[in-house]
Amino acid sequence: MFRDCLENVRQKTPLIHNITNYVTVNDCANVLLACGGSPIMADDEAEVEAITSICGGLNLNIGTLNTRTIEAMFLAGHKANALDHPIILDPVGAGASSLRTETAKRLVKDLNLTVIRGNISEIKTLATGSGTTKGVDADLADQVTEENLDQMIAFAKAYAKETGAIIAITGAIDLIADAKHAYVIRNGVAMLSKITGSGCMLSAMTAAYITANQENPLEAVATSVCAMGLCGEQAFAKMQQNQVGSGSFRTYLIDAIDLLDGETLEAGKRYEMR
Amino acid sequence: MFRDCLENVRQKTPLIHNITNYVTVNDCANVLLACGGSPIMADDEAEVEAITSICGGLNLNIGTLNTRTIEAMFLAGHKANALDHPIILDPVGAGASSLRTETAKRLVKDLNLTVIRGNISEIKTLATGSGTTKGVDADLADQVTEENLDQMIAFAKAYAKETGAIIAITGAIDLIADAKHAYVIRNGVAMLSKITGSGCMLSAMTAAYITANQENPLEAVATSVCAMGLCGEQAFAKMQQNQVGSGSFRTYLIDAIDLLDGETLEAGKRYEMR
């Protein structure tokens, strides 16, 4: 039950170590608190192993990566693997530079990742080298649509099988897949792409969900993705009602994450299993 | 027409590479999205040339500069020049330390900049070495006033001629000048200086405007400055009406940028040509 996944986060208050970009880091911290987790950010090589050790899960995000923080990601990742902590990778902008593409590929290869979450262009870049990119946003040419859905589900399952990680491809339609099962999620609104960091926030929140629900990681990821989509819908409705814009939408989104309960999530989730 | 400049941003969705400070970077990203552009932040020497290559314009902001990011600014700047991408420089805090002053001067000297946007103390520091500074804010002694307006316009035009860049001096009165023409803009409210980053946000937005309006850069800068001032006026009116403070003002400002249309801008712009 999605409700159980959500309530586990609120009851266990998972402590999440984040090595993430400086653009959206504040939103990630606030979303972790709002969903019921607890954030700590640390990216120096001299302390990332210690910080990972006191946490329950690790969130690696390569936006604004640099030589120093890349090394820290590997140190923290290996420590998290040694401790059996779940790790999520957000390959922000993979495809936009070879530094990002190669770093993300190395993280996928060297670490035992629980989840890889990105837009379709980022995931295609990692899986096949063929994704196009428009900076940190997905290219329209790559998009998951009703027409290519079967093919994209097969792609996600195949990449999950190859990597051993749950693959979360988010966009207008979200696909969450392991090697055998896929959730096709239709929560969410286009407005989420009009603020920076909605993907980063989702990855941070998903880190809390997989850490608090380790016996059930696929459902935990699906719950987190549904929850973010549903909160986006609520924030958008309020934005339109109040005739305001993207600044208020961002505030309403975090409000919605803070206020979301299991009952509302169960009533609002929109997905099918494939 | 200012309306055309604004609509070009919304239609072309210019992708802007930002090397900027970590204080206001999130606001810069959200303002770029709100005005119709698309942001990417990247500051590692190993990827800035690649990132600039996939973008349309470059925003260089020296707040919280450091040895690593200074080098990245030059690499990205030379690449942008080679590709004929417009560049805007925001010399945050020039005059506050010799590192900032010297870095900004070197950027002006080595790169072919499209726009230099700062407060009067920062611009005077670069042009004449005589600006005083109060941290990242302009010193009252330097201020553009109705009394010294003729002299300041001549100063801006002369510095534009010297550098080949459009000079944008923003404050209570804004001056936007190339060697021959100047816009004197009277939009805006003092409240904009009660939140951090209103200058940084303006520079980021201006990067989108000059990228989407390359045949018409002077008007593009003037449009961006009027737009930010007008949105500040709208946000301030709403703040007073709701009897709230600077936290809400910041949200309302981004809302206003998101909602601004060409018609409202044409009706609200307040400037004269000199």
Added chain:
Amino acid sequence: MFRDCLENVRQKTPLIHNITNYVTVNDCANVLLACGGSPIMADDEAEVEAITSICGGLNLNIGTLNTRTIEAMFLAGHKANALDHPIILDPVGAGASSLRTETAKRLVKDLNLTVIRGNISEIKTLATGSGTTKGVDADLADQVTEENLDQMIAFAKAYAKETGAIIAITGAIDLIADAKHAYVIRNGVAMLSKITGSGCMLSAMTAAYITANQENPLEAVATSVCAMGLCGEQAFAKMQQNQVGSGSFRTYLIDAIDLLDGETLEAGKRYEMR
């Protein structure tokens, strides 16, 4: 009078140099502006001494510290001491890694600090090595309660005597102590710990208070702590009234800091001297 401390900040507009983490830096800058101060952030070794020299006070915060910024903290700190500028240290996450613990201890030992402000786990880690830690939050086992209040006051005074700094331990009950006197403050709400950075914001604001009230540092710290607590109460009341969440709470908190006046503070402060 607390009123005088508050009004001194608004009248003197103290310029504060911040070397702080990238998670909450934007909130710190906005809170400094809202309370009447003026922020500048700079962390490069090549400029921190120059920046400190033009400022009135220094705020050192070790969240997301790294090798480069640690060195900058010592350079800025020694310069601030040479100039007799007040310094506040926020030992974010001391206890969570030896890098943080050792860096904080060295800062306490090498610098002449005016204030050390942290949660009880952080302060116990520094004073006795015995604090437990839950990342950047205090551990329940360490908490200041009505039952251990006498003992904790004695602890705070003893550590103040040892370090020569005012010790500010904030949590459900706040203790502000020098060697002889302690304020026990009961303003505040638990909601403040549901957003990231309320501690960082308090340290930044306190930097402004001690800089504008150098003849009266203990009362200045107490005023800042009461002010933040009272603003939290106002923000929480508004959040509940509007049935919104933590995103709005953060905005309301900054609004409240911006709007706070001496009369409201005097009416709302809740403390006793011990």
